Amino acid sequence: MITNFDQLVETARSYPSQRLAVAVAQDCEVLAAVREAIEENLITARLFGDEEEIKKAAVKAGLDLNRAEIEVIHERDPVKASQMAVVAVKTGQADMLMKGLVHSAVIMKQILDKDTGLRKSKVLSHVALLEGPGPDRITFMTDGGMVINPNLQQKVEMINNAVGVARALGYQQPKVAVIAGLELVNPDMPATLDAAVLAKMGERGQIPHAIVDGPLALDVALSREAALHKGVKGEIQGDAHILLVPNLEVGNVLYKTAVAFGGVKTAGTITGASAPIILTSRADSHYAKFYSIALAQVLAWQNQRR
Structure with a gap:
């Protein structure tokens, strides 16, 4: 079971390198992460975008574009470059996809295309990994980046997606805390109603490979002391692996x-597609982008082994 990001990188390093397609690759932070991932023997990279701009960004990132692991595919139009990167994954020329200097809406349109896109599950959702709280602990959180205001069925799919990521990292039956403002069902707080239903669905085996409990406040999900102090009884007492938040705003904040x-270290991936997708925020550091590449590499290799 992977419990910190050093272990994540070590695990990725032990797997065969995977092929990364970067859409509109002329982004310095993205290329710095690509450089680090190549140096760790995690990936080879196909960089789609404006070749001259990629060269400028590569200089700032310290990335040598003449390396054997790198191929640059010139396309000035961001829409076309995004489409080419998605198609590269779709047709098996790459194993995973990463967003570069392009708006999320542009690349998501290509990802969701019925003919050339990568949708596999009913719901595409974002799973973030946060290192902590405390030492040797990774907390998975969904969804702070994709599904704005999920309904009950979407929440089920989001749990399934997050459980798939957790299981790929060695969590065979992860504990899922359905987060709300308190631990009691309150008819005036819809998140608590959904949480109670999801907990019962988990209890009845409708959500496989997971222990689901809720509604739970964040402190009870992450702190055993808080759970004991509040007298909250249940399957989760501060030891949640996955946090399902009520909506995108809560997850993003x-x-x-x-x-x-x-100062928490983070990584993230879009799940529910036929291949791992790295869709990091423009504000994320190259370290977050690098850890996201390492995560995607592990997931891509696990997909190939199924």
């Missing part, structure tokens, strides 16, 4: 608060 105030 939680993620950015952890980074801004806690």
Whole structure:
């Protein structure tokens, strides 16, 4: 079971390198992450975008484009470059996809295309990995980047997607905390109603390979002391592996608060597609992008072994 990002990189390093397609690759932070991943023997890279701009960004990132592991495919139009990168994954020329200097809406349109896209599951959702709280602990969180205001069925799919990521990292039956503002069902708080239904669905085996409990406040999900102090009984008492947040706004704020105030290391992936997708925020550091590549590499290799 992988419990920190050093172990994540070590695991990725032990697997065969995977082929990464970068859409609109002329982004310095993205190329710095690509450079580090190549140096760790995690990937080879196909860089789609404006060749001259890629060259400029590569200089700033310290990336040698003449390396054997790198291929640059010139295309000035961001839409076409995004489409080419997606098609490269679709046709087996690459194993995973990464967003570069392009708006998320542009590349998502290509990912969701019925003919050439990568959709596999009913719901594409974002899973973030946060290192902590405390030593040797990774917390998975969904969804702070894709599904704005999920309904109950979408939440089931999001749990399934997140459980798939956790299981790929060695968590055979992860504990899923359905987060709300308190631990009691309140008819005036819809998140608590969904949480109670999801917990019962988990209890009845409708959500496989996971232990689901909720509604739970964040402190109870992450702190045993808080759970004991509040007298909350259940399957999860501070030892949640996966946090399912009520909506995108909560997830986005939680993620950015952890980074801004806690300096937490992060990684992330879009799940529910036929291949891992790295769709990091423009504000994410190249370290977050590098760890996201390492995560995608592990997931891509696990996909190939199925």
